[in-house]
Amino acid sequence: MFDLYDVIVVGAGHAGSEAAAAAANMGSKTLLVTMSLQNIAQMSCNPAMGGIAKGQIVREIDALGGYSGIVSDKTAIQFRMLNKSKGPAMWSPRVQSDRMRFAEEWRLMLERTPNLDFYQEMVSGILIEDNKIVGIRTSLGIEIKGKSVVLTNGTFLNGLIHIGEKQFGGGRAGESAAYGITEDLVRAGFTSGRMKTGTPPRVDGRSLDYSKMIEQPGDVNPDKFSYMDITQPLVTQRSCYMTYTSQAVHDILKEGFDRSPMFNGRIKSLGPRYCPSIEDKINRFADKDRHQLFVEPEGWDTVEVYVNGFSTSLPEDIQFKALRSVEGFENVKFFRPGYAIEYDYFPPTQLKHSLETKLVEGLYFAGQINGTTGYEEAASQGLMAGINASLKVQGKDPFILKRNEAYIGVLIDDLITKGTEEPYRMFTSRAEYRTLLRQDNADFRLTPMSYEIGLAKEDRLRRMEKKRDQSDAFVNFFKETSVTVAEANPILEAKESSLITQPDKMFKVFSRPQINLEDIVKFEKVKEYIAEHNLDREVIEQAEIQVKYSGYIEKEKNNADKLNRLEDVKIPENYDYDKIKSLSYEAREKMKKIRPVTISQASRISGVSPSDVSVLLIHMGR
Structure with a gap:
């Protein structure tokens, strides 16, 4: 009845839909299994995408070649850029969505995706042989074989709905819970827990x-x-x-x-x-x-x-x-x-940074099964799990984003390194490099990487390169072009900024905090440049950010480079922490449990102090 699949995705919420799309678009023969084909990418809670930090994630998903941004645009009924009164690191796009059309558009896009099959039934178990995933089992007892499996079960694993003193099984209103997967995972050695979320009338x-x-x-x-x-x-x-x-x-x-x-x-x-x-x-x-x-x-x-x-x-x-x-x-x-609904989750410290489980090879977790909350957090994990499941089948190295490369990298690193005991939600404050991780430059950061692994298509890469070249050229124009006293001072005076006494470069004048884009485009030379090169708003805004925040951006890049040196110091997979007696007891126990891959990751584990990191470096000959 079923062929052997490269990737089987269980669950068709935001995580599952992105996982299936990514794997299929990378050439893997993919099967998406869901309890209801009518509810693909259902907005179970609020009818909106994006928001503070979440908008940055949607932009990153789009830059990588995922579908969430496109579907959101096609089905939006309102758009707002939040935090516009603050610096660009805080700007966060958000759309109000048409709930019914959102789910419909997702299904249509998935149906138009090559290499992707669908099957509607409850998955009641997973098939494991010699600590390796080999497939899934459905409620009808059908076994479907796969080289890798991505679990994106949302709130359905042993889901229990509460309204006052009444309670009943369910994954969400009007839909039954899923049973059997938790029990199989626990038998395989996984630790599970329970979380709660809720929804309004x-x-x-x-x-x-x-x-x-x-x-x-x-x-x-x-x-x-x-x-x-x-x-x-x-x-x-x-x-x-x-x-x-x-x-x-x-x-x-x-x-x-x-x-x-x-x-x-x-x-x-x-x-x-x-x-x-x-x-x-x-x-x-x-x-x-x-x-x-x-x-x-x-x-x-x-x-x-x-x-x-x-x-x-x-x-x-x-x-x-x-x-x-x-x-x-x-x-x-x-x-x-x-x-309110209670459901099973699996503490994400049981995963690798690729979202593959440490216990079972070829098995990936994404979304609320990892203890996160939010469509955007789920979708980004699904995308990464789908990418890595496909790369695994192709015999290639996993695709892992660093904390200075994407909010998605921050999200996954937080989950794997720190774990979570309450539903994890992304905030801009969780990202130490948020000046680098802006919503406006996600394509610069991620599209070349995605193209290299075979997900982002060439037209996306070429569009990004054109935007980058145009914005870089516009910035150079500001660096090379002078402005006269007569041109600059009326604008500076109106903005209560100190006047210039001799001609100066536009870059320097434009860098002043009081001066904004509306001011700079009043200069005739700027107007002429924009018209001559037919620059759109996206390019002009990108150049403005690069000019006004160049000092902050450069400083953050330097900080990231320093810390990334520790990413190059790898820790052997089965490193014996017990032999290092000068490590604190807490650090030793935490590192034995989490098994950090690099010194940098070890330094981010709660309970590991700077002195513990120094001890590790000494013992590794650094």
Whole structure:
């Protein structure tokens, strides 16, 4: 019934979809197995992609040749660049998506991908021989053989849904949980744990009074995610809205605390710290008398609305009563209540940086099975797992991104090196090189690498090279072109910046913090250059960042280069840490468990001190 596959991907959420696309586009014969072909890349929670740090990840996925950015652009109903008032390291793109069209577009793109087959059924186990993966087993008892397997099970592994005192098995609302895989993995020697996440009620937008809320429109000049020209920026957009809870709302919610699975002990696992439920927020932040709620449309045509900020597992009657006390929600009608879900995950310290498991060769984990939360975090792991599963089958070295090369590199290194006991979410603060890892330059950083391994296609590489060459030439123009006193001083005076007394290079004038792009394009020489070379906004913005932040960028590159020297100091695979008596006990135990590949990775393990690193270097003859 089935041939031998190079890569089998289990689960078709954001991680599974990216994994399947990557493996197939790299030439591997790939099978995507899912419990429901109607729910491929379903947005289980909020109808949006991107945001703080997450937008950078989507840009990186696109730069590598993944699909998330393209699908987001094709199905966006609103675009916003967050943190625009801060420096470019903090700029983060975000789109509000049409939920139904998002899933549809993902499926159509996957169906148009060569080398990719589909099968709908629950996977109930994995096949292992001599510590090597050989395939999967389905609920019908069918065995499908594969050279590698990527598990992207999301919240489905022994999933348990909670609404007040009611609980029932499920991977998400209306879909059954998956059973059998956890048990097979535990028998193989893996350690498992439980995590929790939640979702808010979905409501009927026709029952809301938007006049009582604060409108949040999209950007006046919207951008897009993908670096490719497959789609164009939005011309029309749908607004989101913001309102607040109140003390009255909090008092109603507290009425249900005795029936809350979070407070009565039914839920014992940890939920996402940075996306807490509404009951958790009013309990933890008792001094606050209100919390923001973001009212997000689910699409262009549907009336369904997502109430971001009101995630809850309280009884449905309490949810309804409390939400009707929110301004603008006085007559709200529910489509369905919010709920919490508990599910199995596997601490990611059991993985290599390629996302291959240490215990079973050819088996890869990606997404929430690794303890992460968020579509973007899952999609990036899926992409990397799909890439590395394909490279493994081809007999090639794994593709691993460093912390100074991508947010994806930071994410995976954090998981493998530090592990996580609560759902991991990416933030810009987690990246020590965020000035290098901007959303605007992900193509410069990653597209050449992806082209080398056979994922990014030539048209993507050529487009990136053209943009890079144009922006570099524009920067050189600023370095070589002088501006006169008469040209510069009126603009400098208007910006309350010190005047120049003699002609100076544009680069130096433009580097001043008070001067921005709108100021510099007032110079006739700049206008003429832009017109002559037909520069688009993307190139102009890239050049602006390189000029204004050149000092910071250079400093960060130097810091990264210094620390990367430790990446070159490899630790033998079966290194005996017990023989180094001068290592601290904690460092010895942590390194025996995690098995760092390099000195640099060892230095990032929690509990390993600088003196432990020095001891290691001495014992390795450095």
